[in-house]
Amino acid sequence: MKCLRGLRWALESTTPRYVTVTGTRHARAPFHTTAKAQVGFLTRWRNSKLAANSQAKTPRVNSTLQRRPEDALGRSMRAAMRQLPHPVVVITTLENMRSVARLEDILDKKFPRPIPRAMTVSSFTSLSIEPVPRVTFNVTLPSTTYEAIMKCGRFNAHILSGDDHGARIAELFTRGNRPPAATEDGDKPKPDLGVLAGLEELGVQVQGQEEWQQEWDQAGEYGQEVLSTVKAGGYIKDVKPPPEGTLPVLQGQGIMHILKCKFRRLTPPPESDFEHNAIVMGEVLDITPGEFEDGYGVALAYADRAYRQLGEKLLERPAPEQEVPPAEESVSESINVPSESLDNEKTN
Numbered sequence: 001m002k003c004l005r006g007l008r009w010a011l012e013s014t015t016p017r018y019v020t021v022t023g024t025r026h027a028r029a030p031f032h033t034t035a036k037a038q039v040g041f042l043t044r045w046r047n048s049k050l051a052a053n054s055q056a057k058t059p060r061v062n063s064t065l066q067r068r069p070e071d072a073l074g075r076s077m078r079a080a081m082r083q084l085p086h087p088v089v090v091i092t093t094l095e096n097m098r099s100v101a102r103l104e105d106i107l108d109k110k111f112p113r114p115i116p117r118a119m120t121v122s123s124f125t126s127l128s129i130e131p132v133p134r135v136t137f138n139v140t141l142p143s144t145t146y147e148a149i150m151k152c153g154r155f156n157a158h159i160l161s162g163d164d165h166g167a168r169i170a171e172l173f174t175r176g177n178r179p180p181a182a183t184e185d186g187d188k189p190k191p192d193l194g195v196l197a198g199l200e201e202l203g204v205q206v207q208g209q210e211e212w213q214q215e216w217d218q219a220g221e222y223g224q225e226v227l228s229t230v231k232a233g234g235y236i237k238d239v240k241p242p243p244e245g246t247l248p249v250l251q252g253q254g255i256m257h258i259l260k261c262k263f264r265r266l267t268p269p270p271e272s273d274f275e276h277n278a279i280v281m282g283e284v285l286d287i288t289p290g291e292f293e294d295g296y297g298v299a300l301a302y303a304d305r306a307y308r309q310l311g312e313k314l315l316e317r318p319a320p321e322q323e324v325p326p327a328e329e330s331v332s333e334s335i336n337v338p339s340e341s342l343d344n345e346k347t348n
Contacts, residue, residue, distance in 0.1 A: 006048075014070070015175065023297070038154060038335075041221075049142040052298065058109060063322045064291070064316055068184060069337060071317040072227060076173075076313070082302060082303065082304045082305065083304060084303060085301035085302065085303040085308055085310070086122040086123065086301060086302050087122065087124050087125070087159075087299055087300070087301060087302075088120060088121075088122050088124075088160055088162065088166070088170045088209075088299070088300040088301065088302050088307065089120070089121055089122075089124035089137070089157050089158060089159055090118060090119070090120055090121075090157075090158040090160065090169060090170060090173055091118065091119050091120075091121055091137070091145065091149075091155050091156070091157055091158075092113045092116065092117070092118045092155065092156045092158065092196070092247060092248040092249070092250065093116075093118060093145060093149050093152050093154065093156070093247055093248075094115070094117065094148065094150045094152055094212060094247055094248065095116075095117050095144070095147075095148035095151070095152070096111065096114045096153045097151070097212070097215075097216070097244075098111060098117055098215075098216055098219035098220065098258050099153075099219075100219055100222055100223075100241045100242065100244060100336075102227070103194065103223065105219070105223075106219045106220055106222055106226075107223045107224075107227065109220075110346045111220070112211055113192075113213075113216060114213070114216055115194050116193060116194045116195060116196045116248045117144060117145040117148040117149075117194070118145065118162035118173045118195050118196060118248070118263075119139070119143065119145040119167065119173055120170045120171075120173040120174050121137045121138070121139070122302045123137045123138040123155065124136075125137070127281060130285055132284075133282055133283070133284035134264070134280045134281060134282065134284065135157060135259060135281070135282050135284060136279060136280060137157075137279075137280055138277055138278070138279055138280070139277065139278045139279075139280055140277055141275075141276050141277060141278055142278060143278075144176075146212070146278055146280070148264050149280065150217050150263065150265075152263070153262065153263045154245060154261065154262055154263060155247065155261055155263060155280075155282060155317065156247050156248065156249060156250075156260050156261070157254055157258070157259040157261060157282070158250050158255055158257075158259075158290075159255075159256045159257040159258075159259070159290075159299050160254055160255065160256065160299060160300040160302045161253075161254050161255070161256050161290075161299065161300060162298045162299055162301065162308075162309040162310060163254070163300075163309065165179075165202065165203065165253040165254030166254040166299075166300040166307075167197050167300060167307040168202050169199075169202060169204060169250070169254045170255070170300060170302075170307065171307075172198065172202070173195065174202030176195075192209065193206060195249075196248060196250070197236065199250065199252075202252070202253070202254070203252045203253040203254070204250070204251065204252035204253065204254065205251050205252050206248055206252050207248070207249040207250075207251055208246045208248055208249050210246070211246040212247065212248075214243060214245040215243060215245075215246055216242050218242035218243070219242060219244065221242075222239065222241060222242050225239050226239050240245070247260070249288070249296070251290065251291050252291055253291070255291060256289075256290045256299060257287055257288070257290055258287070258288040258289075258290065258291060259282075259284050259286075259287055260284070260285050260287070260288065261282030261283055261284050261285065262281070262282060262283045262287040263281075263282055264281045264282060264283055266279060266281055298310045
């Protein structure tokens with residue numbers, strides 16, 4: 001304010017107080033009282049302040065503050081992991097499945113019908129074999145399939161064959177759960193299959209559709225029967241629950257094995273550590289063989305931004321039943337590997 005008052009005083013002192021027009025002396029208005037001068041001066045002053053604030057809030061693109069050491073480490077990590085072959089697996093589940101354990105689901109008359117969900121993962125691996133077979137994989141968030149798995153509590157893992165059929169199936173589910181595009185004739189695929197529509201062109205059939213639709217209807221009927229039984233003075237256990245648990249199963253060329261799993265909830269790590277990723281663990285309940293031609297028995301892999309087919313054998317190891325446990329002396333002398341490492345290898 002002092003600066004503005006000083007500027008106004010300087011302008012007034014240098015501006016003549018009177019002006020002569022056609023021989024008549026008139027009083028001249030001070031500079032700071034002229035409407036045009038006030039508007040022009042205030043506008044320029046306000047625009048300069050706004051420009052200064054915007055420059056202070058917006059960091060420069062080439063600022064050194066944005067060059068974090070983690071960025072270089074992340075790029076190196078991605079480059080290194082691209083060289084490792086990863087197994088490619090297709091996960092399927094259902095969204096909007098009615099659970100007989102939740103009365104709000106089975107009594108809701110406007111409950112949406114089930115929608116198939118699917119995704120391709122390249123981090124699938126076995127977590128344990130005995131006493132309980134378990135598998136695990138990672139999911140990038142947000143993910144509609146991951147949300148459906150948590151609500152449904154089950155999923156199917158399809159191990160793909162290492163050939164062109166398996167690669168095309170895997171590529172089909174990398175576009176997410178967006179609605180399928182219309183065909184050449186202009187007809188849209190059946191909405192009941194959702195993202196699974198289009199598998200018939202690849203020689204793959206979706207099994208279980210009639211079963212999960214019937215289970216959805218039977219769950220609603222079960223809810224009404226439970227409600228009438230309770231009103232009559234009975235108990236929920238007096239009503240026999242309907243079958244449930246059918247999920248989409250893919251069968252055909254390119255499918256090697258189907259692992260039917262039950263979702264196991266893990267204690268989530270801090271949000272700062274896994275803000276954009278989630279770890280899924282499943283307990284294997286059943287394994288169904290696929291219908292692929294057993295000409296090449298190695299599953300599909302992904303490395304360096306491409307689907308891969310593993311090559312020839314380099315060094316074949318004997319089967320577990322053919323291994324002969326060596327003496328402790330020979331192990332320590334010839335192999336020179338700690339016994340703990342061998343035990344862990346056999347356990348895995």
